[in-house]
Amino acid sequence: MDQALGVLDSLYAIKVSIFGGDVYRQENGELVFDYGGWYSEPQPGESSDAFLDRSFRETREYISSYPLGGRYFVIVPRIGD
Numbered sequence: 001m002d003q004a005l006g007v008l009d010s011l012y013a014i015k016v017s018i019f020g021g022d023v024y025r026q027e028n029g030e031l032v033f034d035y036g037g038w039y040s041e042p043q044p045g046e047s048s049d050a051f052l053d054r055s056f057r058e059t060r061e062y063i064s065s066y067p068l069g070g071r072y073f074v075i076v077p078r079i080g081d
Contacts, residue, residue, distance in 0.1 A: 004063050004073035008056065017048070017078040018055040021062075024072040034071055038062040 011018065020039030024031040040055040055078075063073055 001063055001066070001069075001071070001073070004075065005060065007075060008059055008063070011075070011077055012052070012056045015052055017052045018059045019076045019078050021059065021073055021075045023066065024074065025070060026072070031072060034068075036066065036071070
């Protein structure tokens, strides 16, 4: 979780919004989908800065409150417009 939050902070620092992400776990040496995930979409009329802040906040809350340890978070950044 700490690595995912560090990546999130780095993306925020360069003003990259987050569309969402997925959660994986390791099983028998492989990463498998853990059926967890989240998404954020720009709201009609929402500025880029407002979406940046909201997507960052929603992503941080989701990752920080995920109930199971030992999980891997795949973050989907918004690249370009």
